[in-house]
Every structure is written in structure tokens, then in C-alpha cells.
Amino acid sequence: MRGRIVSAALAALLACTLGWAAPLLDNLVVVRDGSSFSVLVEESRGYPAARASALADALGYAHAGNLIQMDGESVRFIAGSPFFAVGGQIYQLANPTYTSGPHLMIPASWALEWLPAARPRQWTYMDGRLVERPSVTVRPPERDHWLVVIDPGHGGRDPGTTGVGGTREKDVTLAIGKRLADRLRRESDIEVALSRNRDTLVSFADRPRAFEQRGRDEVPDLFISIHANSMPRKPHSARGFETYFLAIARTDEALQVALRENASLQFEDGGSAAALDPLNYMLTDLQSAANLQESRLLATSINRSMAATLNGPDLGVKQGPFQVLVGATMPAVLVEVGYLSNRSEERLLRSSSYQAKIADALADAVVNYLADYGQRVWSSYGSGG
DSSP: OHHHHHHHHHHHHHHHHTOOOOOOOSEEEEEETTEEEEEEEEOTTSSOEEEHHHHHHHHTOEEETTEEEETTEEEEEOTTOSEEEETTEEEEOSSOOEEETTEEEEEHHIIIIIHHHHSTTTEEEETTEEEEOOOOOOOOOOOSOEEEEEEEOOBTTBOOOBOTTOOBHHHHHHHHHHHHHHHHTTSTTEEEEESOSSSOOOOTTTGGGHHHHTTOOSOOSEEEEEEEEOOSSSSOSOOOEEEEEESOOSSHHHHHHHHHHHGGGGGSTTOOGGGGOHHHHHHHSOOOHHHHHHHHHHHHHHHHHHHHHOSSOEEEEEEEOOHHHHTOOSOEEEEEEEETTSHHHHHHHTOHHHHHHHHHHHHHHHHHHHHHHHHHHHHHHHHOO
């Protein structure tokens, strides 16, 4: 069963990045609200493409210029490029959009392949037609609380990185994690579990399962792993915070951060260097496409909140192959709260007042994210999308 889930998630992601071979068409047919809409397709560039305005009308979406407004999200196309953006995420088609006179032409593969993969509960490709699925009337179960797992990184015989002045990462992350847990417990609808509440080693696999370890069979809603960064050479001028979600690293810098954090596997019984290969475990334990999207949104909420609260530079939202995020079946992020290899930032990170500021920023981000996430969940069930 796990293999089938991974294969489906991987197929959806590959569809979003590589594109599939589009069929040769005279018309693109959309079936929506019991009616059939035919969109004229031209192949002047050697592949089928349709006018953005006509395609948006057939799909029931608003259109203006190079934008299609889709279920509250803007899809931004770039004429002459195969790339397009949705909610800050970049996707790639096999062929570029282009202009024909005053019209923006969109490859038919966007509607016939990407759209069903990205919105499988709303659209499906069937018998040569793009068909809108019936609206789902079943609502999600009533709930009166959210479950959040807070993971103070490292612990026990794994100290994590050590600062210029000897500050241990495991101590900083535990202090911030406890403060964050206390802050979130003031919210009447949030229940919190710490992966560790003392100086002990917890395996990567067990960290997202904090509620399960306490005899609960509910799947948590969020997983936040707290860490402190470091440069190989100390002291170093690098400073600032950044938040990661699970995906193959896009930069060597992000990969190096992941490898440094993943090195903690050596402290686990049976841990081996082979398990650190990022591509290996990304392909075997890939999260669902939905969790990747939600993890990115959670990471964005965290960085926005920390930027508004802290003095350190905002280094952005990034992606990387972090072992601790692999086992999470819910939206999950890893937060690097600062650099212990920087003298001034190390002093801040061991300060209880600064730790409290970080915890408050993280708590505000969680509360804001869950409010938005709840609306998306209800909207999704109400619309079938």
C-alpha cells in the first residue's frame, strides 16, 4: 500500500514538472455543470494550444492578461516560457506559452494533464475530455482542536552543532520548543506534544509520532522541527533564519544544511551513512503532493512571522532532503532559527528573552496557518476541489 501511495505522489509531481505528451486535437472539450464546452485548439508551434481567455471561460475561471484565477489562486503564465506559477510555486510544462496576435496561447497539456494532477478531486481526464467531478457534499468530521507536534532537534548523546562560545544546539532547541509548547497551549483549540521534553535522544522516525507514543491514534495536523544553523568555519559572519520543507534541494547550500542535520543519524542504533543519500529516501518516502504544498505554506507563514518579530536576516523559505521530515505524514517543516557559528547570534540564541521572541513568532505563525488551513479544508470539501 505504501508503495502505491508513493508512486501516485511521485507521478503527480512529475506531471507538474515534466509534462506528458499531449494528444493532437482540433478542439479541447470541457464538461462542466452538465454542459459541454468546446475550445478551439491550434498547432502552429507543433503542439496543441488554446487561447487563455477561451480556456478560462470553459473551465469557469476568471481571466485577465496572463493570469487565470483558479479557486482563489492566481495562475501566472509567462509568454515564451514553459514555466508558470501558482501560489508562489513554480511548475513547468513540456512546451512554452506564446502570444498569437492579442491572445495568450496556453499549451493544452496544462488543462489536460497538469490540472487533473493538481486538482484530482475537481477534474479528471476521461475519454479525451476534461471532466469536472461532481461536487462533494460530505463535510469533514467535526473537530474541536488541532494537534501539533513540536520537535526540539537533537538531544542526548547528539548535541547538534556547537557555537563559538560552546552553546549546544540541543539546549537551544529544547528551550525554544518548551516555550513554544507553553505558548500554543494557551490556545483553546490547539493540543501540543513535544517529541522530547528533556535531554534525550529520539530517533528521526519517532519524532513525528509524538502523539502515537502517548497512546493517541489521531494523525497530527502539523510537525515543526526546531534547529540552529552553523557554518563549518567558526566564527563566521553568516546569520539569519530560514525554514525548510521536504523536497530535493535546489541549491548546494540547502543540501549542505540538510546533510549537516541528517548527520545525527550516526547517533541512532543501526544508523549508517548510506541512509543519508537524499535522492534515495526522497524517492522511497516521498510525501504526498498535498502535504508538500501545505508544508510550503506553513514554512511561508513561519518566515513571515519571524521576519516581523526578529532582527535577524530573513534567508527565505527553502527545500531540502531532511531525514526528520521524511516520516511526517502531515504538513511538516524544519526551522533554522539562527547561526551558532556567529558570535552575536549565538549570544542571542542562548538568551531566554530572545528564545521567547522566537517561540512567540512561531506560535503566531502556527495560529495564522491553522486558521487559513481550516478554511482551505472546508472549502475543499464544499467544492469537491
